[in-house]
Amino acid sequence: MRLLAIDTATEACSAALLVDGAVSERHEVAPRRHGELILPMVQTLLAEAQLHAADLDGVVLGRGPGAFTGLRIGCGVVQGLAFAADLPVAPVSTLAALAQGGWRETGCERIAAAIDARMGEVYLAHFRVEAGLVVIEGEERVVAPDQVELPTDGWCGCGTGWAAADGAMATRNRDRLITVLPQALPRARDLLPLGEAQLKAGLGVVAEAALPVYVRNEVAWKKAT
Amino acid sequence: MRILAIETSCDETACAVYDPGVGLLAHALFSQIDLHAEYGGVVPELASRDHVRRLLPLVRKVLRESDTPRPDAVAYTAGPGLAGALLVGASTGQALAWGWGVPAVAVHHMEGHLLAPMLESPAPDYPFMALLVSGGHTQLVEVAAPGRYRLLGESLDDAAGEAFDKTAKLLGLGYPGGPAVAQLAQQGRDGVFRFPRPMTDRPGLDFSFSGLKTAVLHAVKSHADDAQTRADIALAFEQAVVETLAIKCRRALEQSGLRRLVVAGGVSANRRLREQLAQLDADLFYPRLEFCTDNAAMIAVAGALRLQAGERAGPQIAVRARWPLAEL
Numbered sequence: 001m002r003l004l005a006i007d008t009a010t011e012a013c014s015a016a017l018l019v020d021g022a023v024s025e026r027h028e029v030a031p032r033r034h035g036e037l038i039l040p041m042v043q044t045l046l047a048e049a050q051l052h053a054a055d056l057d058g059v060v061l062g063r064g065p066g067a068f069t070g071l072r073i074g075c076g077v078v079q080g081l082a083f084a085a086d087l088p089v090a091p092v093s094t095l096a097a098l099a100q101g102g103w104r105e106t107g108c109e110r111i112a113a114a115i116d117a118r119m120g121e122v123y124l125a126h127f128r129v130e131a132g133l134v135v136i137e138g139e140e141r142v143v144a145p146d147q148v149e150l151p152t153d154g155w156c157g158c159g160t161g162w163a164a165a166d167g168a169m170a171t172r173n174r175d176r177l178i179t180v181l182p183q184a185l186p187r188a189r190d191l192l193p194l195g196e197a198q199l200k201a202g203l204g205v206v207a208e209a210a211l212p213v214y215v216r217n218e219v220a221w222k223k224a225t
Numbered sequence: 226m227r228i229l230a231i232e233t234s235c236d237e238t239a240c241a242v243y244d245p246g247v248g249l250l251a252h253a254l255f256s257q258i259d260l261h262a263e264y265g266g267v268v269p270e271l272a273s274r275d276h277v278r279r280l281l282p283l284v285r286k287v288l289r290e291s292d293t294p295r296p297d298a299v300a301y302t303a304g305p306g307l308a309g310a311l312l313v314g315a316s317t318g319q320a321l322a323w324g325w326g327v328p329a330v331a332v333h334h335m336e337g338h339l340l341a342p343m344l345e346s347p348a349p350d351y352p353f354m355a356l357l358v359s360g361g362h363t364q365l366v367e368v369a370a371p372g373r374y375r376l377l378g379e380s381l382d383d384a385a386g387e388a389f390d391k392t393a394k395l396l397g398l399g400y401p402g403g404p405a406v407a408q409l410a411q412q413g414r415d416g417v418f419r420f421p422r423p424m425t426d427r428p429g430l431d432f433s434f435s436g437l438k439t440a441v442l443h444a445v446k447s448h449a450d451d452a453q454t455r456a457d458i459a460l461a462f463e464q465a466v467v468e469t470l471a472i473k474c475r476r477a478l479e480q481s482g483l484r485r486l487v488v489a490g491g492v493s494a495n496r497r498l499r500e501q502l503a504q505l506d507a508d509l510f511y512p513r514l515e516f517c518t519d520n521a522a523m524i525a526v527a528g529a530l531r532l533q534a535g536e537r538a539g540p541q542i543a544v545r546a547r548w549p550l551a552e553l
Contacts, residue, residue, distance in 0.1 A: 035312065035542035039319060043540055053324045068270060069309050072277055073542060076316025079281050084295075084324025208281035212274075220268040 001057045001199070004042065004081075005191035008034040008074030009066025009094040010115060010160070015041040016188035018196065019049050025189045034070045038077055053085040058204055060195025062186060063091035065123040065140060065215035066115060072212060079207045088204030090195035093213070095159075099127040099134040100190035102158030106179055110154050114161025114169065115186075117142050122161030122169070123215055124148060133197055142216045145169040150176040158184050228532070229288070229296040229321070230525035231280065233314035234306025234334045235361070236260075236267045237518070238279035242291040243525030245533075249344055250291035252522045254515075255279045262400050266390070273309035280317055295325050300528020303331035303538070304545030305361075311544035319539045330531045331538040335550050337523035338489040339368060340530065341512035344522055349510040354483045356474055358498075359490030359518075360386030360401070363432045363470075365477045366550065368487070371530050376551050377477055378430025385466055386492045388434035392441050392462050396455045406459050407495055413460025414453070418444055420465040425472045430480075432473065437465055463497055471501040478507050485510065491518045 003018040013034045016025040026041035046052065061078040064071045071094075082089045099111040109129040114122045121142050127134040145161065145168040153176050162170050163182035170180050198204065226246065232239040241252035257275050261267045288296070301318030304311055315331070322329035339355050342348055351371065357364045363380035383391070386403060393402025398409065420440045423433045441462050448454050474486060486507040492498065494517045502509055516522055 035316065035544075038316075039323065039540040039542060043323070052326075068273070069312060072273060072309070072313055073316045075277060076313055077320040077542075079277075080317040080320025080322075081324045083281055083284065084321045208285070211277060214274070219270040219274075220264055 001196055002051065002055060003058050003060055003192055003196060004045070004056055005060035005062070005188040005195055006038065006042065006074045006078055007062025007094055007097055007186050007188050007191055008038055009062050009064045009071040010185050012185035012187065013037045013041070014186065014188035015045055016192055017045040017049055018192045019051070023189050023192060024048060025187065027187055029185065034073045038073060042077070053081055056085065056087055058088045058090060058195070058199045060090045060092055060191045061210050062094045062097055062188065062191055063211065064094050064213045065117070065142070066094050068214065075210065075212050079210055082210065083207035088199060089207060089210035090198040090204050091210050092191050092194045092198065093125070093136070093140060094186050095123060095125040095140055096127065096134050096136065096194055097186040097190045098159045098184060100194060101184060101187050102156050102181055103129050103134060104190065105181065106156050108156035108178055111156050111158050112150060114157065114159045116160040116164040117216060120144055120165065122164050124161060133193060140215050146172060149173065152176065154178055156181065160185065226298070227293050227296045228298045228300050228525045228528050229284065230521040230528055231299070231301040231314040231318045232519055232521040232524045233276040233280065233310050234302045234304070235310060235519060236272050237520070238276050238283060239519065239521035240283040240287045241521035241525045242287045242293050242296065243522060243529065245529040249522050250293070251287040252520065253283045253286050254520055255283060258401065265394060265400055269307045269309055272307060273313055276310055276313040280313060284321070296327065298322070298327050298528070298532055299329045300332050300524055301329065302334045302337065302524050303543070304334065304548035306334055306546065308544055308546040311546070312542070315544050316542045319542055323540070328532065329538045330528050330536050332524045332527045332531060333548060333550065333553055335362060336527040336553060339366060339374065339487065340526045341489050341516045341523035342487050342510040343526050344516060345510070345512060349485050349487055352483060353485035353487050353510070354477050354481060355487040355489065356470065357490045358385045358470060358488070358492040360384055360390060362490060363434070364550070365430050365473060367481055367483070372534065372553065374550050374553060378432065378473060380432040380434060382433050382435035383438065385432070385434055385470065386490070388438055388466060389492065391438045395441055395445050396459060403492060403495065406463060407497065409456050410460040410463045412456035414457050415460065417457040418461035420461050422465055422469045422472065425469055430473050430477055432469065434466065437462065467495065467498045467501050470498060471505070474502060475505055478505065484508060489517060493517045
């Protein structure tokens with residue numbers, strides 16, 4: 001399979017290309033520079049592989065949660081590219097990409113992925129590993145870090161949420177954590193196996209259905225009258 | 226040459242397909258007015274979220290309606306406007322263009338408004354004077370030739386459309402305020418209230434509408450709160466705005482010696498304004514009503530001009546929330 005993957009939902013601007021099992025990646029920690037970087041990254045990856053957009057079998061979108069503006073830039077790029085080249089899209093959770101990376105680096109099979117959501121909250125989801133792919137347990141949510149309690153022992157805490165509020169989550173769950181990767185950011189390369197599985201299962205969607213998942217939906221306040 | 230145009234600068238998602246040699250082939254628009262109405266104004270984050278949902282279905286619609294499998298270029302609004310909203314159109318537009326292997330071009334939203342009358346017949350010849358009057362802008366622009374603009378005057382505070390919105394709120398009317406105030410004004414009695422014509426008693430072509438809003442507030446607070454009084458206030462407010470705009474237009478025409486006036490932007494739909502401007506010694510040009518407000522047809526016209534001048538955008542995706550027309 002030939003897949004392009006993009007994640008721009010965090011401080012990381014990340015793009016990766018899968019060509020018949022070989023992965024290439026462009027990854028830069030560059031807050032607020034996603035617009036400047038993402039298309040050149042994608043173009044470079046494809047040019048290096050001597051491929052055109054139409055040669056791809058699909059696109060994998062890191063569909064959030066994360067920072068709204070960056071997320072929408074990646075979503076716009078994926079939507080536009082998939083529409084123009086008539087490609088299916090596999091929308092994959094940015095938290096799942098983060099967890100997949102946590103498993104790749106540590107081998108730990110219980111991953112609590114958390115992204116700093118600012119405003120005193122984190123985006124959080126728990127994952128287990130099955131056949132080399134992370135699988136979510138429960139739901140993605142946005143919570144205050146000092147309210148998070150891991151259900152069992154043996155976890156890897158992965159992502160910037162574990163550094164939020166001076167590491168409040170890590171302190172509270174000290175006994176249940178094997179390791180913590182508080183600087184980990186989602187990488188597009190970790191979207192690839194998850195997206196590939198989705199597409200192979202026939203779960204790809206058309207471009208206009210590849211939408212962000214924000215998780216935080218309280219974004220406007222009605223005026224008190 | 227077929228251009229796909231995309232507009233997402235504020236609270237309308239719009240697409241169009243335009244061929245400079247043939248004319249407008251398709252256009253479609255989704256207005257978010259209902260989405261923002263309960264907040265009394267545009268909520269930027271909600272606007273951006275809605276653009277993402279609406280844009281591609283509109284692209285598909287206009288391409289199908291115009292029987293365009295692949296356009297020859299993509300034009301998108303790159304500013305001025307809400308940064309997050311603009312980025313939706315910019316990122317999608319650039320990726321579409323790159324996926325199709327065609328050029329992308331970034332368009333100035335106000336240049337779109339200036340050139341909207343070019344979609345009509347007869348279209349104005351150059352040079353002409355233009356009054357751009359909307360919820361975000363009140364400007365007098367001298368257009369010497371395509372792409373050659375000189376800003377002669379603008380609002381120093383609230384835009385005229387913004388003054389309508391704020392006055393509507395003070396009078397207990399909904400958003401957007403322009404049509405609501407104009408409708409209420411029809412029941413108003415002439416001469417009951419009189420509000421100042423700001424900055425007409427001194428030379429220059431700048432506007433100021435924030436004081437007018439204060440005058441309305443004062444009138445609302447110091448008089449009986451009944452339907453007739455509100456209508457009287459609405460009428461006096463509308464008269465003050467319209468007369469101020471007309472005075473400045475006359476002045477701009479006299480100073481420049483121009484005899485053609487283009488009027489565009491949402492407020493240009495106002496009937497009283499059109500009646501007043503009709504009395505000026507000039508040929509008047511308005512875009513059709515649906516192109517007075519934000520739309521993508523005008524972005525296509527401006528995009529065609531910019532493409533012809535050799536401009537190309539990308540691969541960096543950049544927008545300009547603030548972008549003075551003079552920097553074009």
